[in-house]
Amino acid sequence: SAWKQGYRDKDKKINRSGGEEVLDRILGVLRVAKGVDFGLYKRSTVRRRILRRMALREIASADKYLQVLNTEKREIDQLYEDILIHVTSFFREPAVFKDLKSIIYPRILKNRSPDAPIRIWVPGCSTGEEAYSHAINLVEFLGKQAAHVPFQIFATDVNPGVIEKARLGLYPRKIKAEVSADRLRNFFTATKDGYRIVPFIREHCLFAAKNLLQDPPFINLDLISCRNLLIYLGPELQEKALRIFQYAAKSRGLLMLGRSEGIGD
Numbered sequence: 001s002a003w004k005q006g007y008r009d010k011d012k013k014i015n016r017s018g019g020e021e022v023l024d025r026i027l028g029v030l031r032v033a034k035g036v037d038f039g040l041y042k043r044s045t046v047r048r049r050i051l052r053r054m055a056l057r058e059i060a061s062a063d064k065y066l067q068v069l070n071t072e073k074r075e076i077d078q079l080y081e082d083i084l085i086h087v088t089s090f091f092r093e094p095a096v097f098k099d100l101k102s103i104i105y106p107r108i109l110k111n112r113s114p115d116a117p118i119r120i121w122v123p124g125c126s127t128g129e130e131a132y133s134h135a136i137n138l139v140e141f142l143g144k145q146a147a148h149v150p151f152q153i154f155a156t157d158v159n160p161g162v163i164e165k166a167r168l169g170l171y172p173r174k175i176k177a178e179v180s181a182d183r184l185r186n187f188f189t190a191t192k193d194g195y196r197i198v199p200f201i202r203e204h205c206l207f208a209a210k211n212l213l214q215d216p217p218f219i220n221l222d223l224i225s226c227r228n229l230l231i232y233l234g235p236e237l238q239e240k241a242l243r244i245f246q247y248a249a250k251s252r253g254l255l256m257l258g259r260s261e262g263i264g265d
Contacts (some may be wrong), residue, residue, distance in 0.1 A: 022062040026050060029069045030083075033076045036158055036211065038083060040234045049082045084159050087228060088126040090178045091133045093259065100134075101141045104254060108222045109149075118151035119221045121248065123212045124158075124229035128166025128205070131155035134225060135201045136187050154218050156210035166207045169197030213240055217248040224249055227258035238264060 027038045027046070038046050050065070053075070059065045068075050091097055108118060118138070122131045131153045139146045157163050172194040176184065179195075188195040212229075224245050230238050242263055245255055255263075 022066055023047065023050070026062070026066055026069060026079075029066070029076060030080060033073075034080050036080075040237045041083070042232055042234050045085075045232055046083055049085075050079065053079050053082055081159070081161075085232065086126040086159075086162055088129045090129045090175055091137075092130070092227065096256070097133065097137045100137055104223070105138065105141045107252075114148075115150065118149065118223075119218070120151070120153045120223045120225065121218050121221050122153060122155040122225045123210075124226060125155035125162075125166060125207065126157055126159075127162050128155060128169065128207065129171075130225060130227065131166065131205050131207070132169065132187075132197055132201060134223075135204050136183060139187075139201065151204060153205045154221075155205055155207045156212065157207075158209070158211045160209040163207050163209045166205075167202075169202050171195050171197075212244065213237060217244050219248050221249045221253050223254050223256060225256040227256065228260070230257065230261045235264070 023043075023046075024039070031037050031039075050062070054060075054062070054065050057065070057068065057075070059068065069079070120134055120138075122134065125131050135151075135153050138151055142149050155166060157166075170191065170193075171188075175195060179188070184190075184195060187198055187201055189198060226241070226245065230241060233241060249255065257263075
């Protein structure tokens, strides 16, 4: 279509040297306003999100869009939200959660002191579905022992807005497509507009606004569940994140990545 061709033309323009300079200035505005440096994120992803905002605002050039960012705080907020892509759901890749029960949890609990807490970290937790999935999965595995085995799910995200939503633990009715009827009955309370995580699960999940790449990490972790976050980082930031995970995990701690991710070299 004509719109798609125009979109490709804009993409070419922002790819040229002058466009790259404007792109850096746009990221500079975000860095000052939000304290997050997107300069080392995957360039193609950042560029696509900027072009999306330009298309929505019907702005033809990156220079004009930069002018808008310098005069409209709301647009800075919108672009920030768009770059921090929040794609999450309950029990993504269900087979992985089954493997946790059959292979990983027994390994974590082997020869463990009864008062030693299980510690799990979910960086880039978005609106909380991943963190709550881990808590529910672990409680299902522990069964009657769940009340006596201490565990904590630390869940962090650079965006304070999604952290507030995660803390509330309120989700729309459409989660029925990804959460079984038994889990809805055992771990959620029906509300007027959807479902709310029960207090026992919420009490085990600590949510905090935290920049994975800048703030001190949690330590002595049994499991780090970082899925579909590394794919948005450039090679330098990926390496930095992996070194942070290595420092944060116990000597036999585990790292859980998305199916499209790896640990590189």
